[in-house]
Amino acid sequence: MTPSANPLPYTDTKPVGAADFYFAINATFRFILNKSGIEGLRRYWTDLGARYFAPVTARWSAGGLPAVAEYWRAFFAAEPGSDVEVSADNASVTVNVRVCPAIAHLRKGGREIVPCFCQQCYFIGEAMAAPAGLTVRVEGGNGSCRQTFLSRNAAPAPQDLACIKEASC
Amino acid sequence: MLGCYDFCGHYEWTFEWLRQQGGEPLVRTYWDEAIRRDSQRHAAALIAAKGIEGMKEYWGHTLADEGAGYHCTATDAVYRIDMFACPSKGFLTRNGLRQYHDYCDHCMGWIGLLLKECNWVVDHEHNHCGQCWWELRRTDDPTPPSKPSELSGEHDVRKRADWLPPHETMDVYERANDPDDKKTRKTG
Known part of the structure; x- marks a missing residue:
């Protein structure tokens, strides 16, 4: 795949990332949460x-949505230990995360997971999607979830954060 | 979600985000609290318990996992790393990512403090182009850093033709443990 054809904006020379970096991602969330609270972490x-x-x-x-599907397929192909299916139709893209690679590796490493860890997928995803005229809804978490990307014109109900599970070891 | 594939990109981005929130002290605290004490606590456990054997165990697998171009040399007294292709700086350079003013500081930011806690000091130099060398010795060992090729022979990064890139700033640490305890010198 040539760089211009790669759906990922930043590419590496190795095909998948080093899973121990999930430790640093989790630790970064904990650090910001402790320093700035949940609103700081969401910011x-x-x-x-x-x-x-x-x-x-x-x-x-x-x-549009085909680019969303391409991105998530390429994204999870580069994340070690993930088991994810991405499906698309004319109205939405569904990312069915059967095994979240981050949660799985944090558990394997015996790390205390920040309880709001899975909220990242809503807040980061929504910030990515909104300027493109899209929105995301997340259901589940704590190791498996479903993320649905669709047009903002579809005007779905706002994300209910209670639908995103707390993460635990 | 944040992935590990492009970790170095959002890690470096985070340094600058933190700097804008709380200045350089917050970035230093992040390297200490989040990276050294939390994320990389397994490194501290290995090195505190096993010394050089722990360093071999830790860097032997992490540098390989990250796809580094490197060579490690160990004696009973010193652990040396010659890095000729830093995987994280290389990732940033290839992708044109630069938010924080000196990404390379982060290594001393957590490794230096970790080693201090374990009673080791660091001689280290980096060229901001993905190349560096490290020599780690016990605090009570006054031995100065090796001369080029003395410890790692042909693998010594200082012998490479591209070790001193033109118009670059070299950061030099002598028996240091703090990311800000450095001298700088310009290359020609």
């Missing part, structure tokens, strides 16, 4: 989604 996720992932948003703006 971090939102800023990440809007700024660091801006190139993804640009591709979604140009390519």
Whole structure:
């Protein structure tokens, strides 16, 4: 796959990432949560989604839902230990996470998982999706979940954070 | 979600986000609390318990997992790493990612403090182009850093033609443990 054809905006020379980095992601969330509270952590996720992932948003703006599906297929192919199915129709893209690679590795490593860990998928995903005219809803968590991306024009009910499970070891 | 594939990208982005929230002290505290004491606590446990054998165990697998180009040399007294292709700096450079002013500081930011706790000191130099060397010795060992090739022979990164890139700043640490305890020098 040539770089321009790769749905991922940032590419590496190795095909999958090093799973121990999930330890640092979890530790970063805990650090910001302890320093700035849940609102600070949600601001971090939102800023990440809007700024660091801006190139993804640009591709979604140009390519619509097919680009969303391509991105998530490529994303999870590069995450070690993931078991994910991405399906798409004219109205939505569903990311069915049967095994979340991050939660699985944190458990394997005996790490205490930040309880709100799974909320990242809503706040980062929504910040990526909104400028592209899309929105995301997340259900489940704590190791498996379903994330649905659809047009904002579909006007779904707002995300209910109670539908996102707390993570635990 | 945040992935591990492009971890170095959002990790580096996070340094600058934190700096904007709380200045450089917050970034230092992040490296200490989140990375050293939390994320990498397994490294501290290995090195505190086993010394150089623990370093071999830790860096032997992490650098390989991350796809580094490196060589490690160990004696009973010193552990040396020659890094000629840093996987994280390389990722950032290839992808044109630079938010924080000096990404390379993060290694001393957590490793230096970890080693201090275990009574080790660091001689270290990096060229900000994905190349560096480290020599780790016990605090009570006054031995100065090795001369080029003395410890790691042909693997010594200092012997490479690209070790001193033109118009770069070299960061030099001598028996240090703090990310800010460095001297800088310009290359020609």
